[in-house]
Amino acid sequence: MGKIVSATYDENMNYIKDGRIVPPVITVKHLVKNFGSHEVLRDLSFMVRPGEVVCVIGSSGSGKSTLLRCINLLETPTKGLIKYKDETKFSDEAGGSSWPVNKYRTKVGMVFQSFNLFNNMTVLQNCMVGTRKVLKKDKKTSYDLAMKYLTKVGMAPYINAKPAQLSGGQKQRVAIARALTMEPEVLLFDEPTSALDPEMVGEVLHVMEELAQEGLTMVIVTHEMAFARDVSTRTIFMDGGLIAEDDIPERLFTQPKNPRTREFLSRFLNSGQIQAAG
Numbered sequence: 705m706g707k708i709v710s711a712t713y714d715e716n717m718n719y720i721k722d723g724r725i726v727p728p729v730i731t732v733k734h735l736v737k738n739f740g741s742h743e744v745l746r747d748l749s750f751m752v753r754p755g756e757v758v759c760v761i762g763s764s765g766s767g768k769s770t771l772l773r774c775i776n777l778l779e780t781p782t783k784g785l786i787k788y789k790d791e792t793k794f795s796d797e798a799g800g801s802s803w804p805v806n807k808y809r810t811k812v813g814m815v816f817q818s819f820n821l822f823n824n825m826t827v828l829q830n831c832m833v834g835t836r837k838v839l840k841k842d843k844k845t846s847y848d849l850a851m852k853y854l855t856k857v858g859m860a861p862y863i864n865a866k867p868a869q870l871s872g873g874q875k876q877r878v879a880i881a882r883a884l885t886m887e888p889e890v891l892l893f894d895e896p897t898s899a900l901d902p903e904m905v906g907e908v909l910h911v912m913e914e915l916a917q918e919g920l921t922m923v924i925v926t927h928e929m930a931f932a933r934d935v936s937t938r939t940i941f942m943d944g945g946l947i948a949e950d951d952i953p954e955r956l957f958t959q960p961k962n963p964r965t966r967e968f969l970s971r972f973l974n975s976g977q978i979q980a981a982g
């Protein structure tokens with residue numbers, strides 16, 4: 705696989721589109737998250753601009769899931785600022801916005817490792833419930849959106865199946881379709897392929913690759929290094945609750961600046977998942 709999305713960054717890692725810096729869709733500033741006395745995120749700042757595909761890599765326990773969960777407000781940050789476009793979603797100073805959190809989550813969707821489908825509902829019902837209940841779409845619109853995105857992920861033939869009748873890869877593709885029916889501005893993925901049997905990883909990564917090519921803004925926590933290298937426009941390496949390195953994958957995977965990044969990547973080099981710089 706070669707590089708699939710071309711992107712331009714300035715020297716401060718600002719994403720440039722049509723010759724200018726695009727305003728961010730997500731802004732995270734000085735984010736701190738403590739669980740009891742354990743400081744899991746330690747003053748973390750970054751932005752996501754429309755069209756970026758940001759892969760987040762790092763060791764187990766470095767805080768990757770906590771970061772995504774804070775962005776989506778599944779966790780309440782301890783300190784810092786989270787903004788969606790110009791709207792403050794969390795601030796320890798000014799007080800959060802009045803937006804209901806479920807409306808925010810239609811704009812900033814999330815796909816989980818464990819799919820989180822409703823097991824008592826069919827594939828079609830899973831993909832209609834959000835647009836019906838949260839976006840208040842009529843039945844026809846909701847059905848059309850479900851079919852559009854189930855077709856995109858190759859799951860339209862399974863509309864009447866229940867999740868238990870599907871393979872892991874199929875369930876994850878349904879979960880992605882369900883997230884897409886809300887037509888979010890950003891989709892967050894927390895290790896979407898980690899719960900899958902190896903032979904099903906490819907079909908899910910392929911769907912995500914197509915979404916990247918179509919310009920969907922994504923933040924993807926992943927252990928799939930070749931995918932991160934080829935599909936992300938920018939890769940973030942997290943270490944001990946901090947962003948240790950934030951760079952274009954062409955540099956981060958071949959000439960990491962931080963010794964911790966080098967050490968982390970060498971484990972994947974040794975396992976053959978990625979090749980050494982040529």
Ligand SMILES: Nc1ncnc2c1ncn2[C@@H]1O[C@H](COP(=O)(O)OP(=O)(O)OP(=O)(O)O)[C@@H](O)[C@H]1O
Binds near residue numbers: 762765767770
């Ligand atoms: N709800 C919680 N209560 C207490 N500690 C938590 C909670 N959630 C996460 N932690 C701790 O925060 C740290 C970071 O966890 P997190 O799940 O964000 O890491 P991660 O980078 O996603 O790891 P992995 O690659 O294993 O998924 C870990 O030490 C974890 O034990």
Ligand SMILES: [Mg+2]
Binds near residue numbers: 769770894
């Ligand atoms: Mg995690």
